[in-house]
Structures are given as structure tokens and as C-alpha cells.
Amino acid sequence: MLYKIEEKAGVFQKLDPVEFKDFSSFGKLEKDLENLIANSILDVLFEDAKLMPIFQERQWQAEADIYALNERGELVIFELKRASAGKDAVHQALRYAQDAGQWTYQKLARKFEEYSNSTVSLVSAHREAFSLEHELEPKEINNNQHLLVIGSAADESLISSVDYWKKNGISIDFLPYRVYELAGQKHFEFFALPYDIHKNPSDVKGVLFDTNRSWDESSIWSMMENSRVEAYGDAKRFVHHVHVGDIVFFSHKWCGLIAAAKVKSEVKTPDSETLYRDVEFLTPIPSRQGGKLLAMPFSEVSSTTGKSFFWARTIKVPYLTKNEALELVEELNKYLRRK
Structure with missing residues (x-):
């Protein structure tokens, strides 16, 4: 949350919360949010939690928004919601995760080849991405799945649904975002796991x-x-x-x-x-x-x-x-x- 500091005679008096919005407030689509996240997933939003994007959803396909691999070869699935979505959105995301959990290495490799427009094998690209001494075996890819739901920080129903499934042993987390409009410019606030650690952009x-x-x-x-x-x-x-x-x-x-x-x-x-x-x-x-x-x-x-x-x-x-x-x-x- 962003707060304006009320100051009087050089003394900080109180904090006033600043109004925030979501993507729908500006007439933007979920695809706009997806592209914004996908383009910034490595070097801005998840700068220290390394992920290798391998696929984005295709139009008219029953797929999650973004799929990535972590260093262990586990599949990290992103489902993005631009505005209030509710519990049904989590049910949909769980179905995507269930489907993806049954994908073979060959299917994932084909998706990666299509997404990256590269002839490099998925295990070779994964080894290079994470600077591993050896490639993972194909059977080590996609042994586990983790679901990350990104949505408006004001979507209480979505947050409650994620918390329910998390308490029941599902590897799922909610990552809230907020959009602020200050002095005519739009600002995107995002909370990355595990502790929302980001380097200060002003630091060398x-x-x-x-x-x-x-x-x-x-x-x-x-x-x-x-x-x-x-x-x-x-x-x-x-x-x-x-x-x-x-x-x-x-x-x-x-x-x-x-x-x-x-x-x-x-x-x-x-x-x-x-x-x-x-x-x-x-x-x-x-x-x-x-x-x-x-x-x-x-x-x-x-x-x-x-x-x-x-x-x-x-x-x-x-x-x-x-x-x-x-x-x-x-x-x-x-x-x-x-x-």
C-alpha cells in the first residue's frame, strides 16, 4: 500500500492511504497485464527468484497465462486477473495446473520451441539458463507444479479462495498488484515472493x-x-x-x-x-x-x-x-x- 505522508512544520504527522486502481480502470485487457508481466518477469519483478519463461497462452486455448521453469525443472504457472475475479478464477487456474501436470517432456519441449523460436532443446536451454553443471534428464522436468495467481490487491474473494487451497496443501500463492495514478503518470506496484525483496533502483x-x-x-x-x-x-x-x-x-x-x-x-x-x-x-x-x-x-x-x-x-x-x-x-x- 502507498501512503502519503502528511507533514507540518517539518514533522511527519500522519499517513493517508493513496487510492489505487486495477487494469480494468483504464480499459486494459488481461492480455495487457499478461504481456507486462511476461516482459518483466526475470529482470524486474523476480530479479532474485530466477524463472525461465517457456510458454504463453494462445488465443482461444484453455491455458494459463504464463508457464515457466525454476532451477529444479518444476513448472511455475501464472494466472493473471486484471480486476475482481472471485473463487471461480482459482478453480479455473487449478484446472490449468492439473492439465499441465500431465504434460510430457515432449509436449513441453514443443511448446518451448514454438515460444522461443529456437531449435535448442528445452533441457539444454534450461541448463544454460541456470548455469547447471549437467542437463536435467527429461524425466526430471515438470515433476511438480506451482501456481501463482496475480490479481488486484482489492479482490478479497480471490485472496480468500487462494488461501483456502493453500491451507489444503496446494502449492499456490496470491501475488497482489496495484496501479496508482500520480501527477498524470501511472505506477505499477507488485509484490514478489518470498519477501518482496527488490534492490532500490537508485542504488548503484x-x-x-x-x-x-x-x-x-x-x-x-x-x-x-x-x-x-x-x-x-x-x-x-x-x-x-x-x-x-x-x-x-x-x-x-x-x-x-x-x-x-x-x-x-x-x-x-x-x-x-x-x-x-x-x-x-x-x-x-x-x-x-x-x-x-x-x-x-x-x-x-x-x-x-x-x-x-x-x-x-x-x-x-x-x-x-x-x-x-x-x-x-x-x-x-x-x-x-x-x-
Whole structure:
């Protein structure tokens, strides 16, 4: 809940609750809420609870809104409700979970292939996403299902229904959202499990940022030679997720970390397919003429930081704190200079 602080003579006097709304208040559809959640599920809403989205509902199909895998290969099913929905919505979500629990690995793999437009197998993509030493066996995928219902914080009937099934042993949770309209701008409030932990956006953070090798083999040199962090096409939005003062680590697919830099500028748009920010390098800069590209292997990055990153995305969550990022810069400098 958001409260306005009433202040008098420099003293905080009382808290006044601010009115909130849901998606239906603005004439938006559940599909709008679904796309908003799906586009932000990894790097914003669930930045430290890693999930691998593998499928979204199709029109006219009896399916939940979003399906994802966790590190153990368990299926996490999202059902989204833009406005008051009531207990019937939970019954519907339970039916979706029951159906999904009977899906074979082959069926899930086909859904993932369709969703990702990729020929990479589901178990291979899962291994890369969670930086696992070995792929899970197909029989280990979808052994358990967890249901997350996202709805308006004012929907008491929906909350009560979720609580009932949770008390009866069903793996289900309710995640409330609120929409505020302040000074003509809309703000989305969301409560992520397990404790709604989010890093303060104003804090300096460390971000492992992909060089977009799959998009363009030469994109790395655009970044290195022009001192910028850059992204393209559908991934260009991730440039908005780093801010001035953040430390970015350039992650080159199949190699590792090749450089680190501090973000210096606001977002720039050279063309319709590209966004970038200017950076100041904190490590040696790779060169086209340098022969073999030096890189700290991903396994060593995980060992150094003590974290398991979601390698399959442009931005590799979880983020690092400022101190963690500075320590990784120091280790990356040592690694690159001794090679």
C-alpha cells in the first residue's frame, strides 16, 4: 500500500492511504497485464527468484497465462486477473495446473520451441539458463507444479479462495498488484515472493550484460570501439534497465566476461533497432587485432561471486550490489592482465 505522508512544520504527522486502481480502470485487457508481466518477469519483478519463461497462452486455448521453469525443472504457472475475479478464477487456474501436470517432456519441449523460436532443446536451454553443471534428464522436468495467481490487491474473494487451497496443501500463492495514478503518470506496484525483496533502483548495481552475439557477431566491436553498452531489436529495452553509475560486465556468448565499464550517459537512439548508453571502461578493452579474445569463463564468474546467473537473457540476473560489482571488477582485471 502507498501512503502519503502528511507533514507540518517539518514533522511527519500522519499517513493517508493513496487510492489505487486495477487494469480494468483504464480499459486494459488481461492480455495487457499478461504481456507486462511476461516482459518483466526475470529482470524486474523476480530479479532474485530466477524463472525461465517457456510458454504463453494462445488465443482461444484453455491455458494459463504464463508457464515457466525454476532451477529444479518444476513448472511455475501464472494466472493473471486484471480486476475482481472471485473463487471461480482459482478453480479455473487449478484446472490449468492439473492439465499441465500431465504434460510430457515432449509436449513441453514443443511448446518451448514454438515460444522461443529456437531449435535448442528445452533441457539444454534450461541448463544454460541456470548455469547447471549437467542437463536435467527429461524425466526430471515438470515433476511438480506451482501456481501463482496475480490479481488486484482489492479482490478479497480471490485472496480468500487462494488461501483456502493453500491451507489444503496446494502449492499456490496470491501475488497482489496495484496501479496508482500520480501527477498524470501511472505506477505499477507488485509484490514478489518470498519477501518482496527488490534492490532500490537508485542504488548503484552491477549488471552482466550480453554482447548480443546471436544478433550480430560484430556487435561486440561496436560496443568496445565506441565505448557503449548496446542492445538491438526486441532486446533493446534492456538498455533502460541499467542507469548512470551502474557497472556493466560485457558477457560474450561461449566465452565469458570480456570487460567491465561504468555507465556514463542516458539512453541514446541511433536508429529504430538500437539503443545504447555511453560507458567508461574499468578493465582492458579487447581489440579486433588482439588475436584470441580473453575472457573470464562463466564458471569462474559464478565461483567468484557465489551466484548462479540466468545466462540465457540479455541481462543476467541476479544483479550485483555495488561492492560485489567492484570486487568482480578487481578479479576480472587480475584475470585479464595475467593472461
